[in-house]
Amino acid sequence: MAVLELTNITKKFGDFTAVKNMNLTVADGEMVALLGGSGCGKTTTLRMIAGFTEPYAGEVKIDGRVMNKIPPYKRNVSIFFQNYALFPHMTVFENVAFGLKLQKLPKDEIRSRVEKILTMVKLTGLDKRYPRELSGGQQQRVALARALVTRPSILLLDEPLSNLDAKLRVEMQVEIKRIQKETGLTTIIVTHDQEEAVSLADRVIVMNEGEILQVGGPKEVFDYPATPFIADFMGFSTFLHGTVEEKGADGGRIVCSGVSLAVEPAELKTLEKGDACIAAIRAENMEVAEGFGQNVVGGHIRSLTYKGQRTRLEVEGCFAEDIYPAIHDYEKTGEDGQILIRLPKEKIRVYKA
Amino acid sequence: MRDDRVNLLCKIVAIVSFLFLIAPLVIIIIASFTPTAYVTFPPKGFTLEWYEKIFSKDTHFVDGFMRSLQVGVIATVVDIFLGVTASLAVTRYDFKGKGVLLSFFTSPMYVPSIAFAFVLLQVFSRIGGVTGMWKILLGHIVIILPYIVRNTVAVLTTFNWTLEDAAASLGANPVQVFFKITIPLAKPGIVAGSLLAFLYSFDEAVLSSLLSSPKFVTLPIRIMNYMELTFDPALAAVSTILIVISLILVVLMEKFAGLDMFLK
Ligand SMILES: Nc1ncnc2c1ncn2[C@@H]1O[C@H](COP(=O)(O)OP(=O)(O)OP(=O)(O)O)[C@@H](O)[C@H]1O
Numbered sequence: 335m336a337v338l339e340l341t342n343i344t345k346k347f348g349d350f351t352a353v354k355n356m357n358l359t360v361a362d363g364e365m366v367a368l369l370g371g372s373g374c375g376k377t378t379t380l381r382m383i384a385g386f387t388e389p390y391a392g393e394v395k396i397d398g399r400v401m402n403k404i405p406p407y408k409r410n411v412s413i414f415f416q417n418y419a420l421f422p423h424m425t426v427f428e429n430v431a432f433g434l435k436l437q438k439l440p441k442d443e444i445r446s447r448v449e450k451i452l453t454m455v456k457l458t459g460l461d462k463r464y465p466r467e468l469s470g471g472q473q474q475r476v477a478l479a480r481a482l483v484t485r486p487s488i489l490l491l492d493e494p495l496s497n498l499d500a501k502l503r504v505e506m507q508v509e510i511k512r513i514q515k516e517t518g519l520t521t522i523i524v525t526h527d528q529e530e531a532v533s534l535a536d537r538v539i540v541m542n543e544g545e546i547l548q549v550g551g552p553k554e555v556f557d558y559p560a561t562p563f564i565a566d567f568m569g570f571s572t573f574l575h576g577t578v579e580e581k582g583a584d585g586g587r588i589v590c591s592g593v594s595l596a597v598e599p600a601e602l603k604t605l606e607k608g609d610a611c612i613a614a615i616r617a618e619n620m621e622v623a624e625g626f627g628q629n630v631v632g633g634h635i636r637s638l639t640y641k642g643q644r645t646r647l648e649v650e651g652c653f654a655e656d657i658y659p660a661i662h663d664y665e666k667t668g669e670d671g672q673i674l675i676r677l678p679k680e681k682i683r684v685y686k687a
Numbered sequence: 688m689r690d691d692r693v694n695l696l697c698k699i700v701a702i703v704s705f706l707f708l709i710a711p712l713v714i715i716i717i718a719s720f721t722p723t724a725y726v727t728f729p730p731k732g733f734t735l736e737w738y739e740k741i742f743s744k745d746t747h748f749v750d751g752f753m754r755s756l757q758v759g760v761i762a763t764v765v766d767i768f769l770g771v772t773a774s775l776a777v778t779r780y781d782f783k784g785k786g787v788l789l790s791f792f793t794s795p796m797y798v799p800s801i802a803f804a805f806v807l808l809q810v811f812s813r814i815g816g817v818t819g820m821w822k823i824l825l826g827h828i829v830i831i832l833p834y835i836v837r838n839t840v841a842v843l844t845t846f847n848w849t850l851e852d853a854a855a856s857l858g859a860n861p862v863q864v865f866f867k868i869t870i871p872l873a874k875p876g877i878v879a880g881s882l883l884a885f886l887y888s889f890d891e892a893v894l895s896s897l898l899s900s901p902k903f904v905t906l907p908i909r910i911m912n913y914m915e916l917t918f919d920p921a922l923a924a925v926s927t928i929l930i931v932i933s934l935i936l937v938v939l940m941e942k943f944a945g946l947d948m949f950l951k
């Protein structure tokens with residue numbers, strides 16, 4: 335229910351710049367994910383939006399109004415803290431009801447709203463417990479309930495699901511998404527998990543060292559990372575150095591360690607024939623081939639790790655670099671450890687080296 | 688085998704020290720009921736005569752008690768305000784000279800009270816016209832402050848300040864944050880410090896004896912004066928009452944300060 339605008343915001347701690355010249359607009363009812371390594375300034379950004387610290391430079395605007403000098407309690411911005419920040423002297427119920435009591439709502443309404451949200455986060459029956467009597471995942475859900483229950487105009491979630499088991503995590507993702515859509519809540523979610531980012535958010539923002547590296551739709555960021563660095567962060571496992579061999583309207587080729595690979599012509603847009611390049615591909619996008627063909631390379635399995643549905647292989651001898659395919663339902667082929675791997679043409683990203 | 692022996696030794700030392708501490712108290716309490724005109728143990732019979740005596744007008748013990756209570760309560764209340772404010776200032780913000788400021792707030796603890804009393808006496812005589820009550824009160828306000836500051840700072844140094852942010856983002860203004868979050872969470876330290884401070888003030892004798900005026904005499908001074916003239920079991924009786932009061936306060940303190948759930 336609000337538009338959030340960050341213009342050129344910068345945050346310094348002494349000489350250290352935690353956030354550099356950041357520009358971002360989050361539309362009304364939009365959910366964006368902030369993705370980035372540890373210490374890249376995600377929490378700092380949220381703290382400036384919530385009003386706990388003032389930017390060193392730049393402006394935080396909500397619905398066009400500059401908020402820099404507005405204290406947190408007047409912003410109607412709710413925040414889920416990475417360390418939960420539950421009030422230790424209050425029960426689960428009191429924690430969740432805290433914001434509602436401050437809004438001076440009638441007792442009945444407070445009770446029903448708290449109960450409803452506790453049901454949603456699957457914590458019914460725990461309302462009389464103190465935070466120290468809850469497991470980490472339960473505490474996390476109390477914090478989530480507390481942030482959601484006040485119906486803020488902007489919701490900030492700092493790694494809200496990091497402590498939950500896989501099943502609960504997916505359930506909570508669905509609930510967050512549902513509430514967010516139902517109430518048209520402008521939301522920023524911070525996460526380390528690229529899959530969570532792409533499955534929840536309308537847009538994904540990749541940050542590093544206080545700067546935004548890429549902003550895009552989930553599919554775009556997931557499949558077309560702008561740089562090898564982002565690709566690495568987005569889970570691309572294999573990186574190959576090479577040169578552009580051929581650039582044409584309907585096909586392109588690159589050569590990596592003497593092996594010629596076909597790539598989409600669009601990948602070579604900014605490159606010229608003979609340019610050094612880096613090819614990147616996601617582990618799950620490589621597959622076992624039955625025989626030689628386009629983009630099929632032969633190698634030797636050095637090691638293999640069973641990962642449930644997929645088996646992660648370390649294959650040497652195809653290129654100068656090892657490649658790391660994750661093969662669906664992998665069954666051992668041949669005693670000698672030789673294997674043929676296909677790098678599907680449309681899945682290869684090519685970057686300027 | 689060896690562990691057991693160490694264990695046993697520890698137990699014996701603990702028991703002996705406990706007896707060493709508790710025995711005089713027990714003896715005084717029991718002796719306060721003796722009908723003899725001098726303190727004796729074991730008592731030769733049972734009487735409440737000495738309790739009657741301490742409550743009678745001519746010992747002025749009740750008067751002294753009220754004055755001590757008055758000074759103790761006022762000094763403690765004033766110092767709760769000063770001490771909590773000071774503690775918040777030195778724990779919440781990072782600034783140069785923070786450590787120095789903290790040592791300053793706790794310095795009266797290390798200055799011998801006789802030296803401090805001497806200084807105060809000089810100051811008051813310069814100003815002139817300061818009544819006994821004010822002299823003692825001001826002196827106590829200074830000397831008991833460290834107990835409140837120390838205990839409150841101890842709690843606040845482990846305080847999770849994000850909790851204040853959390854409350855603010857849920858719509859609490861600074862005053863609400865202070866009374867709903869900060870104070871309740873710092874309470875164990877404040878309560879423990881206040882009780883210690885009050886007890887210190889209540890039986891403080893060195894400073895008070897130098898600063899008291901004939902019109903304003905606190906209980907410890909009354910007892911000292913009484914002791915110079917007479918040495919009868921009334922002293923044991925008044926000691927017993929003081930022991931009981933201290934005990935109640937210490938139990939209360941344990942109850943509040945012992946609740947470490949708030950410290951998490
Ligand atoms: N109060 C502070 N004083 C000094 N440096 C700080 C302070 N808060 C954060 N930093 C620094 O700013 C940088 C960004 O911190 P921030 O908490 O925003 O990281 P983050 O992206 O949230 O990381 P994580 O994913 O580990 O939570 C870090 O290098 C951190 O050390």
Ligand SMILES: [Mg+2]
Nearest residue numbers: 376377416492
């Ligand atoms: Mg963080």
